[in-house]
Amino acid sequence: MDRVPVLKLGDILIVSIQIDLQDQSxxxxxxxxxxxxxxxxxxxxxxxxxxxEIVDSFIGRMLATIAAISRMLDADTVVVGMRPAVAITLVxxxxxxxxxRTALNLEKGVALLxxxxxxxxxxxxx
Amino acid sequence: xxxxxxxxxTSNSDVVLVRQHVRTVAVDVGLSLVDQTKVVTAASELARxxxxxxxGGRVRVEIxxxxxxxxxxxxxxxxxxxxxxIERALTDGWTTGGGLGLGLSGSRRLVDEFDVRSAPGEGxxxxxxxxxx
Ligand SMILES: Nc1ncnc2c1ncn2[C@@H]1O[C@H](COP(=O)(O)OP(=O)(O)O)[C@@H](O)[C@H]1O
Ligand SMILES: [Mg+2]
Numbered sequence: 001m002d003r004v005p006v007l008k009l010g011d012i013l014i015v016s017i018q019i020d021l022q023d024q025s026x027x028x029x030x031x032x033x034x035x036x037x038x039x040x041x042x043x044x045x046x047x048x049x050x051x052x053e054i055v056d057s058f059i060g061r062m063l064a065t066i067a068a069i070s071r072m073l074d075a076d077t078v079v080v081g082m083r084p085a086v087a088i089t090l091v092x093x094x095x096x097x098x099x100x101r102t103a104l105n106l107e108k109g110v111a112l113l114x115x116x117x118x119x120x121x122x123x124x125x126x
Numbered sequence: 127x128x129x130x131x132x133x134x135x136t137s138n139s140d141v142v143l144v145r146q147h148v149r150t151v152a153v154d155v156g157l158s159l160v161d162q163t164k165v166v167t168a169a170s171e172l173a174r175x176x177x178x179x180x181x182g183g184r185v186r187v188e189i190x191x192x193x194x195x196x197x198x199x200x201x202x203x204x205x206x207x208x209x210x211x212i213e214r215a216l217t218d219g220w221t222t223g224g225g226l227g228l229g230l231s232g233s234r235r236l237v238d239e240f241d242v243r244s245a246p247g248e249g250x251x252x253x254x255x256x257x258x259x
Contacts, residue, residue: 020145022138023174054145054163056170057226085163093167093232094218 004029006036016048026062033066037073044113045070050081060095067100076116080109130188135176144173155198156258164236165256171229172202180206197257209244
């Protein structure tokens, strides 16, 4: 079984899915990320799916679950690099991934996390 | 691998191999990138179902013709418990396995032709076809 490495960059965890993952690897990634969010106190998670050719309901659910788990652990999740054909297919499959934030690429994902963190601080000091 | 081919679906890694083979043939048939993505996604859902609910099965992958049109046909078969109520299984959100319940209903939307034959104790046969435009 392949394991996807989780990288830490400042207080952001970055995962880049580079291969066609079988279901156990998807579940392992979900657990690794939850553990790492707790262990590192990360404030953001970026899942880069630029290289991912299909997202079926299993991977789609993993993305939604990671977003939900990290939200509970006070971190934001951004999925970056979704291919247009993948987005079209996901919607037709019936998965809108409503609770998952997306950005076009890694750079925009980082900017979005910084923006989210900024507005968190603003709402605390307001 | 040549076409037609019959691939086993007996493990999680077989599901990955099915996706990869279907992609290769979808390209050969001349499906657009979006249609390739749709049919590979449907194949992934149906292969996983055969594995999870029937303990395994197989899929035949073939190129079909209709006049000058070419298409990709996938026939998933298993000898599992079968689906007692096909109508209900094809409802968005219906699951007996703690899934999202979108595999069958969603796959139906992703392909051009979709046919399910199943009865309790008689396994399940699902045929899907995607035509090149
Ligand atoms: N090959 C199969 N054999 C037996 N039952 C199946 C098969 N495929 C699907 N089903 C049944 O249909 C239901 C819906 O399947 P699906 O739409 O893929 O959603 P999910 O897999 O998320 O439950 C399953 O929960 C299962 O009860
Ligand atoms: Mg399913």
